[in-house]
Amino acid sequence: MVMDPIKNPYSPGAGSQPPELAGRDELREMIRIALERVRAGRPAKSVLMVGLRGAGKTVLLDRIRDDAEASGIQTLRVEAPESRSLPAILAPQLRQALLRLSRNEQAKDLAQRALRGLAGFAKALKVKYQDIEVGFDFEPEPGLADNGDLEHDLQALLEATGAAAKKAGTALAMFVDELQYVEEAELAALITALHRAAQHRLPIVLVGAGLPQLRGRMGEAKSYAERLFDFPEVGPLPPLAARIAIAKPAEDEGVKVNEDALQCIIQKTQGYPYFLQEWGKHTWDTATQSPITLRDVEVASTAAIAALDESFFRVRFDRLTPSEKKYLRAMAEIGPGPHRSGDIAEQLGREVTSLGPTRNQLIAKGMIWSPSHGDTAFTVPMFDEFMRRIMPGDDWKT
Ligand SMILES: Nc1ncnc2c1ncn2[C@@H]1O[C@H](COP(=O)(O)OP(=O)(O)O)[C@@H](O)[C@H]1O
Numbered sequence: 565m566v567m568d569p570i571k572n573p574y575s576p577g578a579g580s581q582p583p584e585l586a587g588r589d590e591l592r593e594m595i596r597i598a599l600e601r602v603r604a605g606r607p608a609k610s611v612l613m614v615g616l617r618g619a620g621k622t623v624l625l626d627r628i629r630d631d632a633e634a635s636g637i638q639t640l641r642v643e644a645p646e647s648r649s650l651p652a653i654l655a656p657q658l659r660q661a662l663l664r665l666s667r668n669e670q671a672k673d674l675a676q677r678a679l680r681g682l683a684g685f686a687k688a689l690k691v692k693y694q695d696i697e698v699g700f701d702f703e704p705e706p707g708l709a710d711n712g713d714l715e716h717d718l719q720a721l722l723e724a725t726g727a728a729a730k731k732a733g734t735a736l737a738m739f740v741d742e743l744q745y746v747e748e749a750e751l752a753a754l755i756t757a758l759h760r761a762a763q764h765r766l767p768i769v770l771v772g773a774g775l776p777q778l779r780g781r782m783g784e785a786k787s788y789a790e791r792l793f794d795f796p797e798v799g800p801l802p803p804l805a806a807r808i809a810i811a812k813p814a815e816d817e818g819v820k821v822n823e824d825a826l827q828c829i830i831q832k833t834q835g836y837p838y839f840l841q842e843w844g845k846h847t848w849d850t851a852t853q854s855p856i857t858l859r860d861v862e863v864a865s866t867a868a869i870a871a872l873d874e875s876f877f878r879v880r881f882d883r884l885t886p887s888e889k890k891y892l893r894a895m896a897e898i899g900p901g902p903h904r905s906g907d908i909a910e911q912l913g914r915e916v917t918s919l920g921p922t923r924n925q926l927i928a929k930g931m932i933w934s935p936s937h938g939d940t941a942f943t944v945p946m947f948d949e950f951m952r953r954i955m956p957g958d959d960w961k962t
Pocket residue numbers: 575576577578579580581582583584585586587588615616617618619620621622623624809837838839840841
């Protein structure tokens with residue numbers, strides 16, 4: 565069996581669906597149950613999946629959304645960017661969902677009412693969130709979601725939307741990726757609105773994903789948030805699942821992977837999904853025939869690391885200021901972490917307090933997070949090794 569590069573099944577890339585979504589069945593099932601409970605008017609918590617970069621949150625979110633759509637649940641999906649407001653990204657998607665609901669005979673009137681609410685919402689909030697751009701299908705209904713106060717208006721809007729979804733016998737699941745980038749006041753409004761909808765048993769639920777700092781950010785926005793949501797962790801794949809992620813797609817193409825080759829990939833990638841895809845891809849391209857051998861993996865590793873350096877790591881590095889790079893390089897000097905702020909400061913010959921602003925910027929950019937008070941960790945797995953590769957030697961100290 566000769567290896568065909570055209571048939572290479574692996575798919576490294578942010579948000580690219582893997583050939584085999586390994587190790588996530590339990591979480592998918594848990595969320596499926598939550599969504600069905602919400603549709604049935606039973607209490608269920610919204611779900612926020614947290615994990616490091618490249619752990620597979622986005623593809624999981626998309627897969628769960630497909631599952632939900634297939635079972636007749638209404639969905640919308642947005643990604644929170646660093647620079648736009650939540651109402652601005654939510655409004656157009658909500659409009660689409662409401663237009664779909666309005667095609668349901670039963671729900672038509674309520675969906676149209678919610679669309680009026682959306683018009684009022686967008687008009688009233690336009691002053692504060694100038695980035696809101698949404699088509700108006702109906703005139704606003706005076707007094708409905710048009711106070712100009714996000715917390716109040718989002719609540720009213722989601723209530724009207726939930727009422728329409730309920731009447732249609734469905735639920736609305738809102739899929740929001742990169743939720744850690746949402747401003748605190750906007751997060752607070754979202755939490756309040758979901759809380760209210762849940763109290764009224766309205767079928768509206770959030771399925772979010774974000775970096776590990778999301779959990780703390782939710783708690784800061786509303787102290788009761790931690791009780792209102794489940795925060796399942798999307799981590800590296802355990803060895804058995806990591807094996808399947810590599811072996812199954814190859815097998816589907818009639819290619820076998822030797823046991824020691826699999827073990828080597830698992831060990832080098834530590835089970836991180838992004839790395840698994842990258843190693844799988846380069847190993848396939850290196851191998852000349854089935855079975856894939858340990859030697860193939862060893863040779864492919866150089867190319868896999870180079871590819872990661874050029875894309876996965878590089879896009880993050882390029883967004884950093886010189887002082888941020890220096891901070892991360894100092895962290896890398898003392899290993900994968902988490903690290904004490906004092907130890908990082910010591911590497912830089914600085915006071916902890918003087919580094920506060922840099923650390924905060926890095927947290928806002930989603931590069932680091934604080935697993936516990938005074939601790940700092942990378943949000944990108946193996947970023948320490950990358951930093952040492954890209955800034956070798958001692959020059960960064962000066
Ligand atoms: N469960 C999984 N099994 C195998 N590969 C996966 C799995 N989850 C994600 N991947 C792969 O990992 C990479 C990163 O996935 P992505 O969802 O973008 O991660 P995140 O959103 O957490 O940064 C993609 O190439 C994807 O195909």
